[in-house]
Amino acid sequence: MKINWAERLVVNNPVRVLIQRGIIRWLKSAITLPPGARVLEVGCGRGAGACLLLEHFQPALLHALDLDPKMIRQAGAYLRPEQKARVSLLVGDACRLPYGDGVLDAVFGFGVLHHLPD
Numbered sequence: 001m002k003i004n005w006a007e008r009l010v011v012n013n014p015v016r017v018l019i020q021r022g023i024i025r026w027l028k029s030a031i032t033l034p035p036g037a038r039v040l041e042v043g044c045g046r047g048a049g050a051c052l053l054l055e056h057f058q059p060a061l062l063h064a065l066d067l068d069p070k071m072i073r074q075a076g077a078y079l080r081p082e083q084k085a086r087v088s089l090l091v092g093d094a095c096r097l098p099y100g101d102g103v104l105d106a107v108f109g110f111g112v113l114h115h116l117p118d
Helices: 005-011 014-030 048-057 069-078
Strands: 038-042 061-066 087-091 106-109
Touching: 014 048, 038 048, 048 061, 048 069, 048 106, 061 069, 069 087
Parallel strands: 038 061, 038 106, 061 087
Antiparallel strands: none
């Protein structure tokens, strides 16, 4: 499901980044990713979560997926050039991920699960 204009305002709010930072700190204390990790962020929105994942987990490659092409365009504009070199921006459906078993080391989602039917 693509988000409507009101929800787009909520998820693109600077307060949301503060919440994501808190979640990232907790995740960082709970899990360790291997060097050269390949990770996926489902529902990447404008790219703020992708920036935090790159900063804190240092994956070799981050796949940032969103159903809404507008959000992927915004993420492309939000990421710095050196970050874009490690990010693959993808328009896609979280219910039909294009990955086989064992391809990814971790999957992250910030406030996206309530949008998924199953």
